[in-house]
Amino acid sequence: MSDLVALMSPIRRRLITAGLLHVVYALSALVPFVCVAELARALLGSTGAAPWTIVAIAAGALLVRFLAFGASGVISHFADADLQLHLRRRLAAKLSAVPLGWFTERNSGQVKKVLQDDVREMHHLVAHALLDLLAAAITPIAALAYLLWVDWRLTLVTLLPIPLFAAAFAVMMRGYGEQMRRWGEATARINAAVVEFVQGIAVVKTFGQTSRSHERFARAADDFADFFGAWVRPMLRLSGLSTALIAPPTMLLVTLAGGVVFTAQGWIQPVDVLPFVLVGVGLTAPFQLLDAGSMQLRQAAEAASRVAALLAEPVLPEPETPLKPDGARVEFRGVGFSYDGSTRVLEDIDLTLEPGTLTALVGPSGSGKSTLGRLLARFYDVGTGEVLVGGRNIKEIGSAELYRHVGFVFQDVQLLRASIADNIALGSPAAGRTDIEKVARAAQIHERIEQLPRGYDSVIGVDAHLSGGEMQRVSIARALLADAPILVLDEATAFADPESEAAIQDALSTLIAGRTVLVIAHRLHTITGADQIVVLDHGRVAEIGRQPELPAYVRQALR
Known part of the structure; x- marks a missing residue:
């Protein structure tokens, strides 16, 4: 009462x-x-x-x-x-x-x-x-x-x-x-x-x-x-x-x-x-x-x-004086995390993502891959250690500034009940139609949008009914327009059919160019060009290297 x-x-x-x-x-x-x-x-x-x-x-x-x-x-x-x-x-x-x-x-x-x-x-x-x-x-x-x-x-x-x-x-x-x-x-x-x-x-x-x-x-x-x-x-x-x-x-x-x-x-x-x-x-x-x-x-x-x-739910703490990252270098220093405060999902994670490189996270289900990716996007705050972006602890970077530097594309695509153009421009509301169409072309989705009854003005769920692969490409176009220098990708092609997968891979190739990318991988062929592969096992880093450098049993597990 x-x-x-x-x-x-x-x-x-x-x-x-x-x-x-x-x-x-x-x-x-x-x-x-x-x-x-x-x-x-x-x-x-x-x-x-x-x-x-x-x-x-x-x-x-x-x-x-x-x-x-x-x-x-x-x-x-x-x-x-x-x-x-x-x-x-x-x-x-x-x-x-x-x-x-x-x-x-x-x-x-x-x-x-x-x-x-x-x-x-x-x-x-x-x-x-x-x-x-x-x-x-x-x-x-x-x-x-x-x-x-x-x-x-x-x-x-x-x-x-x-x-x-x-x-x-x-x-x-x-x-x-x-x-x-x-x-x-x-x-x-x-x-x-x-x-x-x-x-x-x-x-x-x-x-x-x-x-x-x-x-x-x-x-x-x-x-x-x-x-x-x-x-x-x-x-x-x-x-x-x-x-x-x-x-x-x-x-x-x-x-x-x-x-x-x-x-x-x-x-x-x-x-x-x-x-x-x-x-x-x-x-x-x-x-x-x-x-x-x-x-x-x-x-x-x-x-x-x-x-x-x-x-009364606790909010994400915002710094009184937000700092700006200096560059696109990502560091995990002694990171530990638990959802319930008792069971540790991640423990003592030390990892560096150099600017312009692609790092792939692999490992068995439940090893903490998606959790680590979400910590970089600050879905949660770490329990121990710290995550740095551009030399700054992400807790010292305001949310608005953080998401100008860190973008993400996950398997579970969320589109608003709004026009295609508005969904793409979500990360950059001031973008004009020319910029929206440009990133849609790069994401291999422009032609499909043009086929809709009202083109880019078609509304999701009303006169725009897209497949999972098409929705994924819209989210990639959104990430391209946001132009964040750091990206977290949770295997965007995991559930796509072969044709959609090829289009998404082409779109991703455009998206990741020149950016610091952390890929949560589920299939080997999607990470063959990774600069480093990080194998997680029971919340800890088991191996780090390129695919030929990893032990045979790890390479076998990735197949």
Whole structure:
């Protein structure tokens, strides 16, 4: 709950204003019912109040109710819109500042849930639930005060169902916090399964694995249904019972029974039962809002905790006074790294990449090749040692400056849902169409782009549907335009067909010319021209040399 309060701090004053207006609305909504009861008592001579005065008060209360409700609704909805904008901007800023490796550890479904679903979940709280909860609390208190003024004894009789409702409700809510946590986790699993299923549908259909791919989503949905059923089923009877205890017919029955007894005993006049019939029957109606509002409050609190957790993620530290690299020489000095803080993925890596040379990283799966490449691109910060670019520790180089010097092309190509031109110009937004076409030609993708319905203005996923090899060449064109002097290549041809591989190799030949290149290699023929081959084994450098210089068993392993 503290996370929720902290997140709503930018709109606190407006929420207080809307809340005060809603209090006025709740009180003015009760006044006409009181006026009807008092008018009846006045007409029957039970009180000396002037009938037309009571009518005027009722009419004025209706007008105030309308104005207060409208004003509180407008203020709360505008406050909610501003809060959602504020939170999404903060989340976007946070996502742009976390280490790039943060994204490799999370799927898009989890990020989407926080950025979209959880922020939207807070809308119901800010724009509706908080005001409804306030009204649900104020209305019974005001009604109770009025009924106590009329007759405190009959008021106590009218309130008899409420303790029974409270007891049933308390039993029903036991363990609610834990269940809501499980609800959030189950929903996140469904979101992740849906996103992964949709993103991979083309591949799984191609290989006839649609049913297997669908199983994960179906299993997530079935698990959610089982959990929800096991949670809700025992609550249904209690929910029905508690609702029946404070339903208007029940309240009317209790009120009339008490009124008959009190009138028969001569304790009150028959006309004095009327306020309890008009106001007492609705005394418990707000409890229904309290029930629904409390659930929305808990859901919003859970959503707020996830939003706050993302906002609390550590960002990539930026130097106060960024330094600029002097050249394109890369050095790994005593580098060690662990993802979880205990299991070492890399240990004591000492390696130098001279300017203009190509260094190939090879080794068995899990040896740390991709991790080492990502450390150079500062997806993560090293645990021990340091990585130097141009004689400067990359921690002393600002991110913007670092990525002007270090570019990367990975197997998993990511293109934005934007035009081809915008995707290529991502690393150099000021580039003109001539420069974009020039690098596209060098990347062997210009002719394919020209075949698209709108050429370079075609939008990825709309009227530009590219193959994996074509997307890879677009990413190479992007890297060419960025013109970084240091490149990290995670075997860009690993999954390409022979024709695409040849085109990608030609594009890569253009890309790496004159640059310091670190290639994460999986196939021998892609590194035959490497200036040095570094063999990693269990996170350590096992051998360094050119292919003919490496031991026979290493050369055999590379085949």
